[in-house]
Amino acid sequence: MALKIVKGSIDRMFDKNLQDLVRGIRNHKEDEAKYISTCIDEIKQELKQDNIAVKANAVCKLTYLQMLGYDVSWAAFNIVEVMSSSKFTYKRIGYLAASQCFHESTDVIMLTTNQIRKDLSSPNQYDTGVALTGLSCFVTPDLARDLANDIMTLMSHTKPYIRKKAVLIMYKVFLKYPESLRPAFPRLKEKLEDPDPGVQSAAVNVICELARRNPKNYLSLAPLFFKLMTSSTNNWVLIKIIKLFGALTPLEPRLGKKLIEPLTNLIHSTSAMSLLYECVNTVILCVQKLRILIEDSDQNLKYLGLLAMSKILKTHPKSVQSHKDLILQCLDDKDESIRLRALDLLYGMVSKKNLMEIVKKLMLHVDKAEGTTYRDELLTKIIDICSQSNYQYITNFEWYISILVELTRLEGTRHGHLIASQMLDVAIRVKAIRAFAVAQMATLLDNAHLLTGNTQRNGICEVLYAAAWICGEFSEHLENPMQTLEAMLRPKVATLPGHIQAVYVQNSAKLFATVLKSQEGDTDSTTTQEASQLMIDRLPLFVQSANLEVQERASCILQLVKYIQKLQQKDVEVAEEVCALFAGELNPVAPKAQKKVPVPEGLDLDAWINEPPSESESEDEQPKAIFTKEEPKHSRPRHTEVDEKELARRREARKQEQANNPFYIKASPSSQKVYQDTSGVEHIPVVQIDLSVPLKVPGLPMSDQYVKLEEERRQKVRAEKKKKEKKKRKEKRSGRGRKHDSGPESEEDIAPAHMVDIVTEEMPENALPSDDDERDPSDPHKALDIDLDKPLADNEKLPVRSHRAVEAQKSPVEDGERENAASQEPKKKSSKDKKEKKKDKDRDRKVKVQDYSTLTSLSVVCDIQGNLQDGSQVVVSVIFENKCESFLKSMEFNVLDSLNSKLQRPEGSGPHDGLVVPFQLPPGVSNEARFVFTVQSIVMPQKLKGTLTFIVKNEDSSTHEKLDFKLHFTCTSYLITTPCYSDAFAKLLESGDLKSSSIRLEGVNMPFHHLLARICFHHHFSVVERIDSCASMYSRSIQGHHVCLLVKTSAQTVSIDAKCDEPTLLGNVLDEIKQTFSQC
Structure with a gap:
């Protein structure tokens, strides 16, 4: 074995690492693909080895190749193997590769759930950190659902490093699993007041991102953010908060008045330009400051000023309209991005008074615009400005028709169809203008030759489509x-x-x-x-x-x-x-008319009209020839090398074909020679110049004429109005007449040149409303539009793992006695001896509820756990098992409330109403139900009396049964297993805030690690540190009480020194630990 390890170490000395791979790629620039292919083959061999170090090195190289664009999805399982390594160096490589290569359709992601959960609960904070960082890149809806509870627990971690990462990744979890937002939001809200500035900044960032799309759901947080804004000195946090207030202010008008003072102070005191910009963005009174930015010579500041003014324009257009002259000056700027931003501003600045003036300035820029891109943008903006809001600002449609006709002078534009659609729309919808429009279109048709030059690249000929249609449809107006x-x-x-x-x-x-x-x-x-x-x-x-x-x-x-x-x-x-x-008139159809047609009853749009052929049939079926017999092509034709003779032959054939083609424009071979050889003015070749702005179409009036006519008409209307008002004042002879002097002309005072009847767009019968059309159905933020102020419902809980099979951790439920007068014996008043009391206690600790009448009918097991989301709630999971051959139904669970504990019931229910168990039990079937209790104090154990009623249904009859029981809430059930690190544990003990107590256990005959496991299992503790026969342990209650233990063993004696900030809770927990070991 040792020899094998030494051999593996020697082999690794000759393996290529990432540095060698990069160096090799740079040295093989001519045959890079071939070299990388060889490297991939080597990597595949390395991945087959058992040594995790070799696999990690291979995955590291694959990560780099993936960055170069190579597909490495085939190594997904090997990446998971490296992620599961116990060594942090390799684990980090695995998570980095997963963050780059994994996506929602990666199959092996389902294998990573338990590994990620294990890393999240690791005592090493860097294992947890790298798992959170990697998970944020490849989180899927399933991963978000399974790990949401674990991540939310980490938001209360003792290390700020982990808390910050957990808070940030919750945003990704919310996007993938929106149901987690409401249960997790209280914990996220707490992090806004976290003592660590990094965690606080992360919480501000997440909430601001959530509020950016759905601001109305976060109005209740305005006071908290206002407090942060006035107390925080972090410019980054202030920028985020001010952006959030910018989204909340339109929804709550009173908020704007309250923000004026703090924002004004920030504007005058801050030296950070980024913060100043955000304040200017939010405060409408700073438009004058924006004018300074726009007039600045710095192009970046000018652009930012225009950008901020466009945001102000959406809510306060009148504040921006006074700067119309400055915006028009920006159209002459040499920077195209500034010109385009100024165009966007002009769209929102128009009114009935200034529309003609703004369009006139834009038409001047159209004539002198350089480049077709900017000129096309000007053309589009002119049409958008005039046609916005159903032609709201146009008072003279003859002027608008003349503008459209003048735009037809532009050659080379791509927007001829846009001009044509506007001509058609105005002529169809504005009946009063049809005679004038027909006359103009007839003139265009007479001079069509001016618009049809070079139709291959000239889109302006599309205007003739509209001209022909208008003249034909409304031909009665033709002279x-x-x-x-x-x-x-x-x-x-x-x-x-x-x-x-x-x-x-x-x-x-x-x-x-x-x-x-x-x-x-x-x-x-x-x-x-x-x-x-x-x-x-x-x-x-x-x-x-x-x-x-x-x-x-x-x-x-x-x-x-x-x-x-x-x-x-x-x-x-x-x-x-x-x-x-x-005969008949064609009316315009609404853009979404087809979408709003109601689906007829019995029509299934998703059903197949013809069933698709099976795969086997489609494979066997040969393609049929339609016109001539042709052979099916099974593969792409191979490209053969062509020699020089073949190329020359093809070239000659192509030239011959072009020569015989009457529509092909031939090149004049002599033109170039004449240009080079001839001299003198007479022989200078004349080249036809393609004018971008040709001469005006004869017979068409210019729009300037209508601007002058419109101004004269308005002056005449104003004069008549003043004359009438003067006449009224004379009739009244009132001294208060001066108060009625007409001020500046308002929008409502400007009447149109003629009565305009705009034809409305047609909609189908029984059209369905579609208010949600503006929202993109694929937008992930749509699912996060959730009311966060509504109390959490019983079903709004994050999924938590539960061990149903282990009965040793179940809380005791006391047997009750069934109320049956025929079989119940009268209770004795005499006192019981110690032996009988001990039997009662043993019976109290039984896990299963059994009664002599239901011994063979129903088995009940319960588990009590603290609620991680709410410090005042306890969740009781009850497993009901039907052990008889009858059907159990209509089960109702009820517990009598005490001063300290209450069963949560639906709204409108009384304190004595029971909860219906949401299922029935066929024979031999078990199922689980969860009930929530609200607890005021958790320092004392308590017992609650309850009743379970149900109906036992047989084939021929039904009986109503009742089972009484007692529910025992121990202090241990309020504790949550929470990991703690040695340095945080030491600081906790040194703080001086904890009270101490101790117990000694005699006659405990078990290994020390079994003893620790029993304490962890039954009483929800975690081991902080263990040295020989001494260990420190930690747990935390649902209300935040810290419980610290120091467990030492010597021979068969166990001493437990404990500390807690609640002495009563500590004493009861120690009693329960003592009781656990007394049963051994």
Whole structure:
């Protein structure tokens, strides 16, 4: 064995470590992949060895390879092996690898639960720390559920290092297991007042992160955080608290007034710029300070000022609107990020008064913008500003249409479809503007050649889609429909994208119907024949289109027009029938209309319409050829090397194909030569310049005209208003007339140019409300929207492990006597001797409740434990076992309340009402129920009388049974097994706050480690330190009392020296320990 160890140590001297791996990768840059592949093979061999040091070294190298992007999921089980090492050096490597490689779908994570739990309860604080750090990276819902109670216990650890990590990881636990938030929140709240500043900062961080998404649930913590803000000197904590108050203030208006003074003091006293920025973010009165930041030459400060002003804009837009001039100046900044941030601010600063002015400034920037990205952003922002809140700030829609038309001058933009959608939306929803919109769109169609240059990269041609549709749908407003029809059927239209051609063809039919209707009564007019002939002459071009949609529509309309022409030759009036094809108005549909359609009864949207084929069928089935017989391809074709002759042949074939292609633009081989060889001004080649802003479209009015007209209209309205008010004052002849002078024009005073009736969007019948659409369904914070002020329910407990099979730790339950007058003997008044009393005590200590009438019917075992979440609660777990062949049902558990202990009952229940056991017991079945008791004082043991009633149901009859019992609460049941370290134990003993007591046990004949195990098992203690036959032990009560023991043994005598800050509790615990060993 020794030889094997020595051989293993020698072999490890030649193993590659991480440093060798990194050095090797750097030395093999040309064949790095090949070298790493060799290293991975070596690592696989190392992982097969039994030596944990070799495995740890291999896992360390795999961690580095994973950082380079290589998949190491195949070594997940080996990582778990290294995590379970008892040596901290190797354990740390395992947890580091797990934190990088493990994720929710990793199968072996389920094997780590017990190992992590073991490390969390380790006496070595660094084992616990590395387990918490690693767990935070790969925690899953199952791990969070199983370990939540263990982590919450660590929040009360004696070491601040562990408490801080436990508090921080609870945030990850809350995200994965939201049910743990309410039970754990009281403990988390306590950490806000922790004496260690690191733990306090961690608690502030966790609560601030929780409140950031659901602030209303944390309003009750405002007083506590206000106290922290006024007392803390930690700038980091203050920043977090001020951010939290920024989220809470909109929900509680009174909070804002209270924060003014402390925040003002911080602004004037702090030297930390980060803290000053957060205060400015929170206090609205500091907008002037923000102006100083924006005017600063430092680009970072300017950006921060704009960012803070955008946050203030959401709640107090009027405070920011006065700085409109400064924001517009930022549009000229050379830094694009500042320009974009200023654009975001302008969106919220517009009003009815300043909309036209702001858009005018933005249009000027559009004309001189450099680069298509920023220009596209300006275009998008102009449309967003004008269309926000259902066109709330637009008072003149003719001006807005002219703005949209001016934006069509931009070439190379990607947002042509956005302009088109706005044109369509305004024309459809604003009825009063349709005549003007149709006239503008008709002019655009006449000058379509200015918008169709280089359609491959120019998205502005999308505007023609909207123009054609508007002119066709509202053709009754056209002054010259025949001219527009001719414009829509020009041959150059065939160069437009297919979907635009389809709209042209479809709406040409609508225009044709309008021409028929307007000219059919006129016998002298030949316009209808001209229109029919025009359609017949121009539509064949579209019938030959490569686009199927265009081809189909053109074919149908062409046949219809030919048939109409035949009827016209017979003098048959067809205008009314043709117009009926396009009768009715198309209303806009709400964006979420489809989503809000109620699902009909009996329709299962998740059910398969056709059952999917089985895997065996799909594998056997060969793909069928649709048009020609083709061979199935089972593998990707291999790329073969091509020689130079083959390449030259392919090149020539490609050139020949391009030469024969009429749509391929050929390069002029002489242009370059002419440019180089020729000289003189006459021979300078003329290059066509692609202007980003072409000349304006003729016949279209400029938006500046409407700005002037709108200003004149507003002045005229103001003058008429003043005239009316002056007239009223003269009629009243009141001396108080001056009080009624009109102030500055408000938003409500500005009336629109004409009455606007905006068509509402259509919704389906019986539409379902969808208020939660704004929230992302995958957002993990959605599940944490929990009311934390509501008292904890009985079912809101963290899962705790319980040992049901071990009966030695069960608390005693005394036998009761069944009230049965026929079989019960009268009680004797005479006193019992000592022997009888001893028998009674022995009977009291029995675990099982047995009565002579239920001896073969029901067995009851109980376990009493303190509640970790609440220092005033005790949980009693009762296991009911049906030992008879009858069915037990309608079980009801009741315990009489005392002054000190009370059974928790549902709201509205009286003190004598029992609790229904939530299950029935078939023959031979056992089940467990938990009951919660509220305890005032825990320093004394107590016994409570109780009753269990149930119905025994046989095949032919049912009997109602009753079982009386006594529930014994020992002082030991209030103790919690808590780990403690030797240095903390020594400080506790030296503090002088503990009272002492001692006992001696004679005739104890058992090994010392068995004696310690019995104390730990029965009385919930943990061993702090053991030296030979002497050991120190520690436990803590649910109300925070410290209990310290020093156990020493000599021969068959055991002496126990004990200390506790509650002497009564200490005396009773020692009596119970003495009683435990007296039974040995």
